[in-house]
Amino acid sequence: MRVSCELNGEIFIISIVQNTTSPFEPGFVCTCKEKSTEILSSASTAITTLYQEIFGKRTEYSEPVIMGFYNDQIIERLLQDVTFFPIYIKIQSFLVVVSNIGYSKNNGCRGAGNGFTSSILTKFQKKHSFVSQQIENNTCILRIYHESNIVAQFEDETPINVWKKSGINKKFDGIDLFRITHSSVQTILQNPPKNNILHICTVDEWNNFEIAFDRHIKSRKTGKMALLDNWQNKSMNFWESFKSALDNNRRGIDGKIRILSIIAENFHYNDLREKLQVSPNTINSARKYARLNGPGAIAIVKPKRKIHRMSEIKEREFELFFQDKSNVTMSSYKVDSKTNLPILYLQDQKEVLWAKFEETYPNGIKKTLFMTRLADCSHIKYRKDLSGLCLICNDYGFEAFQDLIAIVRSTFNDKKRLDGIISRIENLRRHMKRNFERKLVINQDGTVSHDECINHCLLYAFGECKYHHTSRCTECDEFF
Numbered sequence: 211m212r213v214s215c216e217l218n219g220e221i222f223i224i225s226i227v228q229n230t231t232s233p234f235e236p237g238f239v240c241t242c243k244e245k246s247t248e249i250l251s252s253a254s255t256a257i258t259t260l261y262q263e264i265f266g267k268r269t270e271y272s273e274p275v276i277m278g279f280y281n282d283q284i285i286e287r288l289l290q291d292v293t294f295f296p297i298y299i300k301i302q303s304f305l306v307v308v309s310n311i312g313y314s315k316n317n318g319c320r321g322a323g324n325g326f327t328s329s330i331l332t333k334f335q336k337k338h339s340f341v342s343q344q345i346e347n348n349t350c351i352l353r354i355y356h357e358s359n360i361v362a363q364f365e366d367e368t369p370i371n372v373w374k375k376s377g378i379n380k381k382f383d384g385i386d387l388f389r390i391t392h393s394s395v396q397t398i399l400q401n402p403p404k405n406n407i408l409h410i411c412t413v414d415e416w417n418n419f420e421i422a423f424d425r426h427i428k429s430r431k432t433g434k435m436a437l438l439d440n441w442q443n444k445s446m447n448f449w450e451s452f453k454s455a456l457d458n459n460r461r462g463i464d465g466k467i468r469i470l471s472i473i474a475e476n477f478h479y480n481d482l483r484e485k486l487q488v489s490p491n492t493i494n495s496a497r498k499y500a501r502l503n504g505p506g507a508i509a510i511v512k513p514k515r516k517i518h519r520m521s522e523i524k525e526r527e528f529e530l531f532f533q534d535k536s537n538v539t540m541s542s543y544k545v546d547s548k549t550n551l552p553i554l555y556l557q558d559q560k561e562v563l564w565a566k567f568e569e570t571y572p573n574g575i576k577k578t579l580f581m582t583r584l585a586d587c588s589h590i591k592y593r594k595d596l597s598g599l600c601l602i603c604n605d606y607g608f609e610a611f612q613d614l615i616a617i618v619r620s621t622f623n624d625k626k627r628l629d630g631i632i633s634r635i636e637n638l639r640r641h642m643k644r645n646f647e648r649k650l651v652i653n654q655d656g657t658v659s660h661d662e663c664i665n666h667c668l669l670y671a672f673g674e675c676k677y678h679h680t681s682r683c684t685e686c687d688e689f690f
Contacts, residue, residue, distance in 0.1 A: 213277055217257075218265060224253050224276065231358060253277050282479070299389045301382070306330050306389040312345055313402040318368040319345060321399035322390045330387060334362065334378055343369070343388050350388075352376055449485040456486060470496035472506040527571045528583060532590060536648065537563060546589035554590045557647075611639045646686065 211226045222242045229237035230249055237249040240256035242264060250256045254273035261269060278284040297308040307329050314323025326345040333339060340355040350372040354362040366372035373384030385391055390399070452473070459465040470488065474496035482493050503509050532538050532554060541553035556563065564580055575583070584590060614635050622628045649666040652658055660677045661667040665686035669675035 213253075215276060217261060217271075220264065222257055222260065224257060297389075297392075297394055299392050299394070301386060301389070304330055304332065304387075306387065308389055308395055311395075311398055313399060314345075314348070316348065318370075319350070320385065320390045320396070322388070322395075324348065326388075326390070328389055332379060334376075453486050456488065466492060467495050467499050468506060468509070471500040471503070475500050475505065524575050527574050528580075531567050531570065532587075537566070538590065548588050551589040556590065556592050560584065611635055641686075649683070 212223060214221055214223045216222075220242055222240055225239045225241070227237045227239055227249060229235050229251070235251065237251070238253045238256040239249055240247045240253075240260045242260055245260060245264065247256050247260050250259070252273055253276055254271060257276055258270045261267070261271070274280060294311065299306045299308065308327070309329065310325055310327035312323040312325030312327075313321065315321070316323060319326075322345055324345055324347065328343045330341050330343065331338065332341055334341070334354050334356075337356055339361070342351075342353040342355070344351050344353070349365050349367065350369050352362075352364040352372050352375075353360055354376070362376070364372050364375040366375060368384070369388040369390065370384035373379065373382070373387055379387060389395055452469075455469055456466050459469055461467075466488075470482075470486070470492065474482065474493060479490075479493060482488060483490070499509070500506075537557055538554040539557060541555065544553040545551065546553060558566075560581065564577055567574065567580060568577075574580075615632055618628065618631050618635070622631065646666075649661075649663070650668060651661065651666075652668075658668040660669055660675055662679055663681045663683055664670055664679035665683040667675055667679060670679065
């Protein structure tokens with residue numbers, strides 16, 4: 211099979227070839243001009259690799275779109291003359307795929323004969339393995355593959371005995387692993403077609419009563435020719451009844467979508483639109499509903515998962531860090547409405563606080579979790595202004611600077627000089643809010659000590675310092 215498509219003005223050709231590394235899977239090769247990819251495992255990888263090589267862009271393309279699997283005409287052409295479709299059957303945690311049917315009168319194989327083929331994925335020698343189950347020359351054969359290499363092969367007359375020889379999956383009956391006894395397989399085996407040729411109607415052919423009659427009714431030798439008319443009448447009654455059910459129910463998941471999900475997966479897309487006069491979005495929603503909840507079933511309400519991302523130790527480290535007064539300032543009266551915890555105002559930018567946290571707790575949480583956890587804490591905020599702390603901070607920490615700026619704007623007309631003075635006022639405000647407060651040292655027992663910088667000595671501020679001061683703070687001197 212080959213598919214050509216035009217992308218960015220160039221023709222790309224995708225060919226499906228034999229996969230050299232995995233013979234049970236198709237290989238894909240993409241060609242454009244004189245360039246070509248090696249054999250890859252998917253069409254999406256093949257065309258994306260070549261497109262990026264030619265144009266140097268990181269554009270990626272979906273395999274179903276590129277291969278035309280959303281085009282009904284292409285799908286119809288691909289399914290033309292296909293007489294058998296693989297049967298997928300679950301057996302506990304295993305998925306068995308019946309890919310070919312063969313007939314016999316062997317009771318040990320329950321009607322399965324030469325050519326019967328199924329496959330299963332299981333563990334062999336503690337490795338995930340692909341097991342091919344076949345009946346050849348009236349002998350049941352197991353071929354076990356690791357990747358593309360056969361690592362073991364077992365043969366016997368019956369499926370039960372050949373699985374016993376393999377020594378794996380002992381709790382299952384061998385004939386069940388072949389899935390010969392499944393009702394879908396037995397229905398086909400117990401009604402073998404003439405000359406071993408399967409006559410299967412496609413979805414579209416079931417609507418063609420002449421074809422369906424010739425293949426599935428005429429062979430039963432029924433003398434009631436009125437059956438065809440009754441079938442057609444019942445079909446029309448079905449569609450009319452179902453359309454009436456849709457019309458009499460409201461829109462949404464609990465109405466039309468849920469009702470349509472009963473048959474959405476079993477009928478052709480165009481038939482649903484024509485017979486029921488529903489929109490494409492409604493059909494897609496109904497099919498999605500059927501896959502998620504089951505045809506016509508009540509919608510599954512997904513439980514909300516609460517994931518605790520941090521261990522108790524790391525949670526405690528985070529809490530201790532934001533209880534430190536050097537990192538946050540606690541509001542004197544404000545409380546968060548959600549958590550009833552006191553409002554904490556950050557003393558610095560988040561990046562600076564993260565650097566400090568990482569230095570304090572090198573084995574603590576990572577940066578992403580730190581930032582996420584901090585964003586989730588509604589009681590920890592940036593201090594946009596000081597008006598939320600107390601009356602003293604309000605008067606001397608915030609409104610005073612606003613008053614100064616207002617006086618400056620009303621006094622000076624020269625823009626250059628005005629900007630310079632306002633810049634100095636803003637620098638003083640930042641110094642008061644952050645740096646100055648950090649310079650004031652209070653001991654753990656609540657006492658204060660002498661500081662050589664006269665601007666930062668609390669004893670000197672209260673007139674109790676008896677020592678000499680040898681330095682001054684240039685930033686604080688801007689106040690005087």
